[in-house]
Amino acid sequence: MAGPGSRVFISHLSGVAVFDPNGDQVGRVRDVVVSLRLGGRPPRVLGLVVEVIGRRRIFLPMTRVTSLESGQVLSTGLLNMRRFEQRPSETLVLAELLDRTVTRTKTTDEVTVLDVAMVQTRLREWEIDKVFVQAGRPAGRLRKAKGEQLLLDWSAVTGFSLTEEGQGAANLLATFEQLRPADLANVMHHLSAKRRAEVAAALDDDRLADVLEELPEDDQVEIIGKLKEERAADILETMDPDDAADLLSELPEADAERLLRLMEPAEAEEMRRLLSYEEDTAGGLMTTEPIVLEPDASVAEALARVRISDTKPALAAQVYVCRPPNETPTGTYLGTVHFQRLLREPPYTLVGSMVDDDLDPLPPNTPLPLITSYLATYNLVAAPVVDEEDRLLGAVTVDDVLDHLLPEDWREGTAHGIDAARGTGTGTDAGTDTETSGVHGGR
Numbered sequence: 001m002a003g004p005g006s007r008v009f010i011s012h013l014s015g016v017a018v019f020d021p022n023g024d025q026v027g028r029v030r031d032v033v034v035s036l037r038l039g040g041r042p043p044r045v046l047g048l049v050v051e052v053i054g055r056r057r058i059f060l061p062m063t064r065v066t067s068l069e070s071g072q073v074l075s076t077g078l079l080n081m082r083r084f085e086q087r088p089s090e091t092l093v094l095a096e097l098l099d100r101t102v103t104r105t106k107t108t109d110e111v112t113v114l115d116v117a118m119v120q121t122r123l124r125e126w127e128i129d130k131v132f133v134q135a136g137r138p139a140g141r142l143r144k145a146k147g148e149q150l151l152l153d154w155s156a157v158t159g160f161s162l163t164e165e166g167q168g169a170a171n172l173l174a175t176f177e178q179l180r181p182a183d184l185a186n187v188m189h190h191l192s193a194k195r196r197a198e199v200a201a202a203l204d205d206d207r208l209a210d211v212l213e214e215l216p217e218d219d220q221v222e223i224i225g226k227l228k229e230e231r232a233a234d235i236l237e238t239m240d241p242d243d244a245a246d247l248l249s250e251l252p253e254a255d256a257e258r259l260l261r262l263m264e265p266a267e268a269e270e271m272r273r274l275l276s277y278e279e280d281t282a283g284g285l286m287t288t289e290p291i292v293l294e295p296d297a298s299v300a301e302a303l304a305r306v307r308i309s310d311t312k313p314a315l316a317a318q319v320y321v322c323r324p325p326n327e328t329p330t331g332t333y334l335g336t337v338h339f340q341r342l343l344r345e346p347p348y349t350l351v352g353s354m355v356d357d358d359l360d361p362l363p364p365n366t367p368l369p370l371i372t373s374y375l376a377t378y379n380l381v382a383a384p385v386v387d388e389e390d391r392l393l394g395a396v397t398v399d400d401v402l403d404h405l406l407p408e409d410w411r412e413g414t415a416h417g418i419d420a421a422r423g424t425g426t427g428t429d430a431g432t433d434t435e436t437s438g439v440h441g442g443r
Helices: 093-097 170-175 181-189 193-202 205-212 217-226 229-238 241-250 253-262 265-275 299-306 339-344 368-377 398-405 416-422
Strands: 007-009 017-019 025-035 044-051 057-061 065-067 072-075 101-104 110-120 126-135 149-153 318-322 333-338 382-386 392-397
Touching: 007 126, 025 057, 025 093, 093 110, 093 170, 101 126, 110 149, 110 170, 170 193, 181 193, 181 205, 181 217, 193 217, 205 217, 205 229, 217 229, 217 241, 229 241, 229 253, 229 265, 241 253, 241 265, 253 265, 299 318, 299 339, 318 392, 333 339, 333 382, 368 382, 368 398, 392 398
Parallel strands: 017 072
Antiparallel strands: 007 110, 017 025, 025 044, 044 057, 044 126, 065 072, 101 110, 110 126, 126 149, 318 333, 382 392
């Protein structure tokens, strides 16, 4: 481990890999747990919150950290796989201290916390000793106000122990800006309701829409309910239609109706159509934005549509050939052309000459078990949904099916058996939650 006097800025630890003595990666750092102390004494660093396989968050005491150097964390290898639960006496540095407004004791000026640093003492314990601040509050969503930036002693500021209303989130988000939406959603899920709302308010519409799609339903409802209605409607329009419809279905009917009235008429009509289907049917699960082409489109055009980066992989695996109009509900559905077939044909070939119409499409009332069997039987990642008039309504993708087959709390990394089955680099017996020593002996 770094010797006494070594200082580490905590934002730099976000996402850093954690390894056991054998060099096997066991997870990544997501936060640092400290205990605030009275009398202006520097907080004691208790340990790290580490995200292991399955998105499970566990506690790694500092007594089991052997090194914080070279952009990695080395541990003794003995980990307690019990899920981390924050105690009332504990504070999460990244989640709760960044963006906080505190006061300089000498000047009484308000400053905003950009980062904090921890140092190892002569007793080989870690404590917070420095606060990196900026004069004034950040101005606006994800923009910092111009002002002097200072590195202050912990004792030179006050206000960390007070509950702050309207705390910003720009610096917290900067720490996590490289995370995928699913990983940022996991971070937000573990924040307090107050902090979660502040982070949601600071995210731009596109990013928040992507994150909402990955959050549990309770978190979605909580966040959308705290946004201004105009912005909530904009977010729903930005989300994938099937995910937006699922969220609307969880809201009280009056709230959902108000949001629908604020949406663009075409978007609202699409939402109402999706809400008219039972949740666990093809109509309730489908997305209404598959790749649709007319029969005289070329392979080159089809591949250009497939290459659009915003298209999800499951939807990019095939294109659907239909008579106009091209927006769902389309004209007559003619068939499907799979991505591999597109790669095998010359660019000038018309997609209408190569459609696969051997498989019957799914009616919108097809129940979930039959959808699952259909995808598994024919090794598909998506299937067309067509009404009685042979119009393409949308497509059901395998990820939407999995969302409804997995346990409700699967996003929290419930597969403890996967953690145990990993069996490498943990230093624990499979399925064991026993910890023999350390700062948090009860964890």
